Amino acid sequence: MPTKFRLLPQLVVALLLVASNACSQQMRPPASNAPDSVFRYADLDQAWRAAQQAQRPVLVFVSMNRCAHCDRMERETYAHPQLARQINQRLVAVKLKREDAPDVVKQLGVRAFPTTLLISPRGEMLARVEGFADPRNLVKTFVPALAKRTPPTRRTAHATSRAKTQR
Numbered sequence: 001m002p003t004k005f006r007l008l009p010q011l012v013v014a015l016l017l018v019a020s021n022a023c024s025q026q027m028r029p030p031a032s033n034a035p036d037s038v039f040r041y042a043d044l045d046q047a048w049r050a051a052q053q054a055q056r057p058v059l060v061f062v063s064m065n066r067c068a069h070c071d072r073m074e075r076e077t078y079a080h081p082q083l084a085r086q087i088n089q090r091l092v093a094v095k096l097k098r099e100d101a102p103d104v105v106k107q108l109g110v111r112a113f114p115t116t117l118l119i120s121p122r123g124e125m126l127a128r129v130e131g132f133a134d135p136r137n138l139v140k141t142f143v144p145a146l147a148k149r150t151p152p153t154r155r156t157a158h159a160t161s162r163a164k165t166q167r
Helices: 008-027 044-054 068-077 081-090 102-107 135-148 157-165
Strands: 058-063 092-097 115-119 125-130
Touching: 044 058, 044 092, 058 068, 068 135, 081 135, 115 135, 125 135
Parallel strands: 058 092
Antiparallel strands: 058 115, 115 125
């Protein structure tokens, strides 16, 4: 066998390995900082229980299939690193699809997509954003709404005992 053909099988194997590796790179799941990473819940009941326990407001992002503005908001707004960090630290975030929870979406009064709701741990509607909102506009709406909310009164054992001794 001539010298130039002896390397052909090795070259074919190498090309197959490179092609295989390239295909597997494209098929990998999204990284942990993907847009869905702020949405820890896909069920409102679970999110509500977590919000009650943590005494944090619930951010409800309602979208629907084949909604370009919904997809854009996930990609651009909720994937914004600083906004995602703030949501994860201060809120309990849930993503609902109209097709998966039509009754819940109706109960929330959602008629436009996307819609983002901010609900206090007491169940009060703090803010509603209908349609696409970039990170800056979402923050402009949510910061005043969060500032207005009155935190629930929580008495610790120490506060209660102090109140008794001061009477």
